[in-house]
Amino acid sequence: LLPTALPALAFAVFVAVLVAATAAWIVGPPLWQRWRRARIAATPFPPAWRRVLRERWPLYARLPPPLQRQVQRQVRWLLAEVPIVGCAGLVVTDTMRVLIAAQAALLWLNRGGRGFPALREVLVYPGAFVVDRVEPGGAGLAHEGPRVLSGESWQRGQVVLSWADVAGGAADAGDGRNVVIHEFAHQLDQAHGSANGAPWLGRGAERYARWSAVLGQAYAELRERLATGQADAVLDPYAATDPAEFFAVASEHFFEQPHALAAAHPALYAELVQCYRADPRAWW
Numbered sequence: 001l002l003p004t005a006l007p008a009l010a011f012a013v014f015v016a017v018l019v020a021a022t023a024a025w026i027v028g029p030p031l032w033q034r035w036r037r038a039r040i041a042a043t044p045f046p047p048a049w050r051r052v053l054r055e056r057w058p059l060y061a062r063l064p065p066p067l068q069r070q071v072q073r074q075v076r077w078l079l080a081e082v083p084i085v086g087c088a089g090l091v092v093t094d095t096m097r098v099l100i101a102a103q104a105a106l107l108w109l110n111r112g113g114r115g116f117p118a119l120r121e122v123l124v125y126p127g128a129f130v131v132d133r134v135e136p137g138g139a140g141l142a143h144e145g146p147r148v149l150s151g152e153s154w155q156r157g158q159v160v161l162s163w164a165d166v167a168g169g170a171a172d173a174g175d176g177r178n179v180v181i182h183e184f185a186h187q188l189d190q191a192h193g194s195a196n197g198a199p200w201l202g203r204g205a206e207r208y209a210r211w212s213a214v215l216g217q218a219y220a221e222l223r224e225r226l227a228t229g230q231a232d233a234v235l236d237p238y239a240a241t242d243p244a245e246f247f248a249v250a251s252e253h254f255f256e257q258p259h260a261l262a263a264a265h266p267a268l269y270a271e272l273v274q275c276y277r278a279d280p281r282a283w284w
């Protein structure tokens, strides 16, 4: 090797290392993540967690075994990657973590990867919590005044839950009220922009066109019915708040009262089957 070739060789090695490091940085995390998830999925589901699901969430026992396994896998991935943080002095237990993650997993059946990729953390209060903040309104700032909430979903990957409402919603699996389903439906909606009642539906503009036509009509009919003093056969009146709430409330009824929802709103139900890649009528 000629002495003059040394700097060129050193430079080539330097460039090669730089390229390799950059490539590892780009493809590294997902590969490492996939390996970690595969390892987690291969270990048995803790029997204590299975007991929590069987004893505290009656809907779990109704799921066919392949879907139960999907829920189990999703629970472990979510709990490995998303911190669940206690607020107002709440000490978060495994029971709480498992019940929250399992109900959220219902909204991610028959899809790949960890559910809710944008989800960063879940905050849990012991019970309903009071929110008192100034919200940006049409003309400057509008102060809404204090509100008592059982849950909230934020666009930047945060979900806030009341543990009392999570536990109650899980225990009564057929009443069409479930704060975890509600708030995680908002997360799906918010994953691609602000909440507007349209989650990601896959590729194809026609799917969105049909979705907005069907949900828009059902939403308009509900508002009309309520305006004339009638109640809907299934949908909670809160669904008439705005299109985002309509989707979240319809999702609660979809998983917990699928037969009633399908009978009263067949077109809406069919869209939700496509969206959630499951037909809960088979479980009830």
Ligand SMILES: [Zn+2]
Binding pocket: 182, 186, 244, 245, 248
């Ligand atoms: Zn909501």
